[in-house]
Amino acid sequence: MIKKALDMFEGKAIIVGLDYELYDYQAKLVIAQASGALTWADLWRRLLNEPLLPLPEDSSIFRVIEKHSSPLGDYRTALIHRKNKVDNNMSDDNINCQEQVSNKRFLPNGNEKELIKKVQKYIRNNYSLVRLTFTMLDKSTIDASKPICKMFYDNDIFNYETAIDGDISYRNVMVFNRDGHDLIKTSFYRPKAKPHKKGDPRFWPWGFKKSIEQDTLIYITTFENTAVIIPLTEPVCTDAHLESVFGSIISHVNLVEELINEIKQFSGRWVKSCNPSKKSPKDVGDTLELLLGLDINNRSDADYKSSIELKAKRSSSKTADTLFSQVPDWNVSPIKSVRDMMLTYGYLSTHKQRQGYKDLFVTVSNIPNPQGLFLEVDYDAEQVVQYHVIGSKKEVTAIWLFEKLQGRLIEKHPNTAWIIADETLIDGEYHFNYNKLELTSNPIFSQFLSLIEQGVVRYDWRGGYEIDGSGRVDKGHAFRLKSPKFRDELFGEIETVSLI
DNA sequence: GAGCGACCGGTAATAGGCTT
DNA sequence: AAGCCTATTACCGGTCGCTC
Incomplete structure (x- = not known):
């Protein structure tokens, strides 16, 4: 009985997988979430209790897929990867076309993405995007989504919470x-x-x-x-x-030029590592700060004159960018300290020097990791919440308040110089060659939250x-x-500078 | 070839107990 | 009560290796 039910769900997953170009495990996850479960395994457990659970409707399947699609890019998130064009040949062209049309309805096209970047040169406040549908124009309404409500509330524009219906x-x-x-x-x-x-x-x-056409994408922000x-x-x-309203482009041109000139004193040639005998991850960053005459620090604000954050990486590295470190707000979290967290959800250390630890x-993203931990954004409570799930039991473990995260993000990244270095061994000593720089400014907090929901920020x-x-x-x-390839999602425009 | 879980090196600030 | 010492916490900087 259960086997049969599971087979039906699996069959549906295969169809959805083909339709939406998903890997099997992704299609299963979509089916599971569209059925109200958290994971495929969770769905399986639910079927044990409720073997007659109906297959999810197409509309809820589409909602799950939509939820995991980025509003800003035409890629799919951690959950849903676009398959390579190469192995697409066997799929049905008609299905492809329909799929593309339905996706395009929400996502900005290339031209619109350029315009978004242009807007963000002038104004960097939180924003939302809405594609105007026939229904909106017909009924003369735009639905204010949660992020829009919050944006209006935060900027004293309108409070939907206290509004009386009608x-x-x-x-x-x-x-x-x-x-x-x-x-x-x-x-x-x-x-x-309806009542209640x-x-x-x-x-x-x-x-x-009168002034707008159907299917126009509108950028909603505050000033x-x-x-x-x-x-x-x-x-x-x-x-x-844009300039007539927001003024000319605000820039930190001078400070940036100053930094670039300082880096150029030693860029484009090999300089000895601060710790030449040993290869350690942090050396590329520490050496740079040393060369610039900065203290190696653990201050939480930006490195260079409190205005430009420096991030150095080896050119060979393709790993995640650390945005900032921040422990949860313990006084509002069920878990009360890092120690509490480690002892409750940690695993026995396999490290020789840490026996008995x-x-x-681990990385916690938008979907449960092996420890059952995952993140959700709660716009109502203005919190990022870490949940723990076993089976169908889901509980809150730790909470970060929006306010704190926003403060940290803005404080740490007003301007960030991502500096790329090559590394080599000369006469048994490690050397770096700093030769490229990417400049980003003012991250957008609403985008940070959206990226958490998409599993891009973890x-x-x-x-x-x-x-x-x-x-x-x-x-x-x-x-x-x-x-690093998601930097433009968080920061908008990126400027690349060659240091040679 | 990229994603992902696991993992590496440090210092600064602060709280609280103990000595003077 | 002031000062000192130490334990503890919160940040800083990153990569590696296996899998799909």
């Missing part, structure tokens, strides 16, 4: 158009819904229909406590229009504790960006 409030909203921009009277409200249920938060700028709507089309989203060197536990004793290791428990 009461319509009006605020002026800055709407960009072909001639520049206008302040447009805009309605904010929750419609009267709050109406979905909505807004609509008066006369928006000096006013909501701003920028349709991402060429004639509207111009430098002239519980280690936890949290690493990096430590261990002696079970009955005081021995410990701690390499810094940190939020990290899965791969």
